[in-house]
Amino acid sequence: MKIDNDKRKMLRLLCFLLSALLVTTASAAVYNYVYLQASPIGVEVPKVRFVSGLDAVSTMGTNDTYAKITTMAGWPNATRVYEDALRIENLDNVDHTCDLMFDSWSGNTANVTYIYVKIFNATAGGTQQGSTLSVTAENSTGPFNLPATTIYCVQWEIKWNGDALSTYTVDVALKLKVT
């Protein structure tokens, strides 16, 4: 078999390149395995928390990552607005994107005309952040930016049907997605 020096060198180089490509892939895969093995799920301090507003009383959960507004009531055939029902505070030094989403609701839901939830950057004269969350439509505010160390207000607008009785109640659960 006749193979001159240059051809042999080229073939050897080709083999080295192929082999190098494969070894690099395999070693990166091993690094990936070791990395996954060394990355358990840890605990971080919450970056965003709930704060009670001035217009309603709220019960806070541990680390203020849960809030239950207990004193809101609507009027039949009239809109009642709670401008400062609850507040959302970014404790972090960087901005976070938040999205307030409908989770579930129960009770006399058929007698509710609408419940709107809006996010504002100030209690009075503020600009609305994201779009309006409609509990009856079961949608979300969409993503909005919560700047570092900033507090936003959550406004509730409640309207019952005209035939709603004072014994009627609804429970609404919302969830806040923070990224």
Place this chain on the structure above:
Amino acid sequence: MAAPLLPEFIGVFGIDVFLVLSILACLFDFPVFLQYVYHISAYVGFLQLWIGYVFAFSEETRFLVCLAYLVIGLANIVFVNGYIGVRDRKVLWTTSYLCCVTVPSTLISFSAISWYVNRVAISLPSLPLISPEVIAAILLLCGIILAISVILSAFRPESHSPPVSKKRKGGER
């Protein structure tokens, strides 16, 4: 997501150093034996990574082994740089090698070691998971390629130059 580096990062870099060395040794016409020594050293580096992963040695041990491996690789880079300078005596080649291989690899190595020691969080791209069976198959393929390469290198080239005829003293009359 940014996370502190693992000692295996230094090992992976050491493997890359040896692979580059084998390719450069081939390009610069180093002895064939040396080219294979460098290439097999890269395999040895991979094996030590794999053994460290399977037997789950302590992080300190893995770091020391990977560090020693990388230091050997860097020492060889410096040696090759010197060898090119002494053997070929070409300033351009030596300087190019120094600027393109020796200095960058040394700088990156020291940076990687410093990042690891100081627990600096580095964001690495997320890689797809490859199953251990595929990794074993890749290594087998590497072995086959290397064997083909060795077989090809074993063939001696036939000389195409005509045989030298002895000149008669005094020349032809």
